[in-house]
Amino acid sequence: MSKHLSKLTSPLIAVILGLVVGAIIMLASGYDPIAGYGSMIGGIVGDSYYVGESVRTIIPYILAGLAVAFAFRTGLFNIGVEGQLIVGWLAAVWVGIAFDLPRIIHLPLAILAGAVAGALWAFIPGYLKAKFRVHEVIVSIMLNYTALHVTNYLIRNVLTDKLDKTERIADTASLRSPFFESITDFSRMHWGIVVAIICVIIMWFILERTKTGFELKAVGFNQHASEYAGMSVNKNIILSMVISGAFAGLAGAMEGLGTFGYAAVKGGFTGMGFDGIAVALLGANTAIGVVLAALLFGGLKAGALNMPLETGIPSEIVDIVIALIIFFVASSYFIRWIAARFKKGVK
């Protein structure tokens, strides 16, 4: 098996194993897995409404996946995407409500606010890592909860008077698209898909075509060698976290400006930040891989909503499948070990 091929096979095997175990769980709980997966696929591409809703789900998955993947390339684990996403969501909505501007300025400004807020929130773990060598995983986990409580407080006490959600954003800041709505039977599909695709290109361009990207990747491969070659490891660590956080903030902005049009008090996390880890892992931290993985996971999530309606299977089965896929990707040593065994057996 060539090296190039095995790069693709290991995620593929992980996905198949995840779906198979999901089917076994359905069987064991007395459901028909074929009907289950059938209704799921129906929920992804069944008609134009479902397609629109699937695309809408995929938008933040692409951006959250890019955020995690970008940091991974510099050797950083940004588990704080969730927090950066929440902060970006609120910032974008805030700008969307507070200003009265023509669309051509207002919309970009609101999107930018989301990106900047996410970037600032990610700057904290980046700076602490660079300056104090504090592990970014712990800091960003703590910041996730800090973000949750602080944004809830701001929504209740600053943006509104003790209400649980903000007013709607101005139309001039909205990503909603009458065009997409008309072709997808009034789904909530919005212009965010364009933003997501632009970000995919930006990530690819930064990493593959610029000096900055080269340095970021070099630091990810070997900090000591990069330092010796005259690169500033600390600068690159902070930069990587900031760019990663900007992607995460955009994911939140897409939800705030596109899907919902407001920010609400949250009892818990959206989960998109953690699913972004799954997307990045499965996509092998490349721009195109992230798109493919986001299509899969976003599709699974959107399709899952159709399962209880048609077959009575709880939609949580998809969360189980996604978690299992992460397990199998993470344990790729195990998959390679099995593959090696299998090959020996054939000989």
Next chain:
Amino acid sequence: MDFYQVLQIIIPSMIALAAPLIFTSLGGVFSERAGVINIGLEGLMVIGAFTGIVFNLMLADVFGEWTPWLAVIAAMIAGLLFSILHAVACITFRADQTVSGVAINLLAVGLTMFLVKLIFDKGQTDRITETFPRIDVPLLSDIPFIGPIFFANGYYIVYIAILISFVVWYVLYKTPFGLRVRAVGEHPMAADTMGVNVTKIRYAAVLLSGAFGGIGGAIYATIFSNEFNHATINGQGFMAIAAMIFGKWHPIGAMGAALFFGLAQSLSIVGSSLPFFKDIPSVYLLIAPYVLTIIALTGFIGRADAPKASGQPYIKGKR
């Protein structure tokens, strides 16, 4: 309301809220001391909470007032079994420990909510009827001044939590097993050279963390939420991780940090009805544990350093 009465309200609620954190953070201490990062504590608590509540609902008629205690034991076993996944992935298959932990968390919520919908056909369980009774500790609660604050109107399981943290300290620092756990987490190769079975010790430590996490989850659900839904355990596991770090990976330290975080939580809940505290916006108290942990890590209040080998799989023969 004078200050003494305020203490009588805050302290028992602080200790009660700290109990699940103490158990779970002790689990974290075991795992990380052996060199395996366990972000999955949150998920292990979810499993514990689910098992505790379901056991309680199904067998309350059989066991009566003993139900919560047996439910905690059932949750301990469930947490232990579930943590095998993390152990196999991290130790045998050399998976990234943080990623495996994230997967544990997602899987725990997915699996338990799937089962809840399967069993109860709705988004949450029924409410349990048998919970831990509030008690006054005999003799100790009669001590003037201290007694009514610390030993009245509490739960036995809470005092057990504090005692257990001393037991864990003894095990980690005074027994051969504890020495091996710490050696494996600091320098697995050296431990291996001395004849310690690194794999076995790490497995034991991760399974212990699962058992403790399960207990923590069950206690939280039994005392505070009385039912199980997707938001029953919402950050408790991560707060336990924070307590472990704030306590510098030491059992007694973790217990102290858990008590302190319990205080912050209790103030955020009851503070609004008390003088002195009602003017503090609760958001400060809610984020205090997390912000303080970040500050602790940066070294402003004495640097907290993780065990040297934490996060690295041990591959025999690799230098």
